[in-house]
Amino acid sequence: MSWMLAPGIGYCEVGGELVFLDLARDRYFALRGDDRAAFERLRSGAFNDSDAMTGLVRTGLLAHSDGRGGLDPASVAIPTSDLSARDDGFSMAGGVTAARSLYWARRAMRPNRIGATVASLAVAKQRIGGAKREGEIVAVAARYAASRWIVPISPRCLVDALALDRILLGRGLAATLVFGVRTNPFAAHSWLQSSDTVLTGTAAEARNFTPILTVG
Numbered sequence: 001m002s003w004m005l006a007p008g009i010g011y012c013e014v015g016g017e018l019v020f021l022d023l024a025r026d027r028y029f030a031l032r033g034d035d036r037a038a039f040e041r042l043r044s045g046a047f048n049d050s051d052a053m054t055g056l057v058r059t060g061l062l063a064h065s066d067g068r069g070g071l072d073p074a075s076v077a078i079p080t081s082d083l084s085a086r087d088d089g090f091s092m093a094g095g096v097t098a099a100r101s102l103y104w105a106r107r108a109m110r111p112n113r114i115g116a117t118v119a120s121l122a123v124a125k126q127r128i129g130g131a132k133r134e135g136e137i138v139a140v141a142a143r144y145a146a147s148r149w150i151v152p153i154s155p156r157c158l159v160d161a162l163a164l165d166r167i168l169l170g171r172g173l174a175a176t177l178v179f180g181v182r183t184n185p186f187a188a189h190s191w192l193q194s195s196d197t198v199l200t201g202t203a204a205e206a207r208n209f210t211p212i213l214t215v216g
């Protein structure tokens with residue numbers, strides 16, 4: 001029997017820990033002890049006895065694989081460029097679009113909804129497929145950034161990443177939503193990026209985190 005990470009699960013190795021993100025339960029946690037040893041054996045193809053597998057399955061990390069998934073950690077190249085040097089002009093239309101998407105994102109990121117939200121974004125991006133259209137993506141993101149200030153919702157990394165992701169998808173454009181973590185002390189961050197540009201937040205901030213889950 002083969003296994004894959006369950007939907008909404010991502011992980012990375014950071015600070016000597018295997019840190020997991022479980023979107024459905026809205027939690028980050030480290031896998032330690034017997035469960036970590038069993039997971040390490042599983043991803044390396046080594047044997048696990050039934051007790052070890054039972055304990056690992058109980059964590060909720062795994063799902064049966066049909067060949068489409070796997071047990072690899074999150075991996076994405078974080079760009080060194082962002083939108084901080086751009087000065088695109090504000091437009092009322094852009095402000096209205098940003099407001100609608102931000103109010104949607106604030107609801108969509110609630111703990112009981114974030115897993116389903118990210119799953120639906122992933123499906124939409126799979127449907128788009130094809131070329132990433134970097135120039136168009138960056139132009140839309142810059143217009144969003146120029147109009148963001150008019151909306152009375154405090155900037156938050158996830159709400160802005162979700163809002164811009166939704167705007168881009170509405171235009172047939174797909175970017176990558178990235179969740180990242182760091183340890184000592186623990187902190188989490190999320191951002192949206194294209195192949196060459198960090199679209200929400202700054203590249204310097206994003207590069208201080210290790211990707212734990214990517215969507216797109």
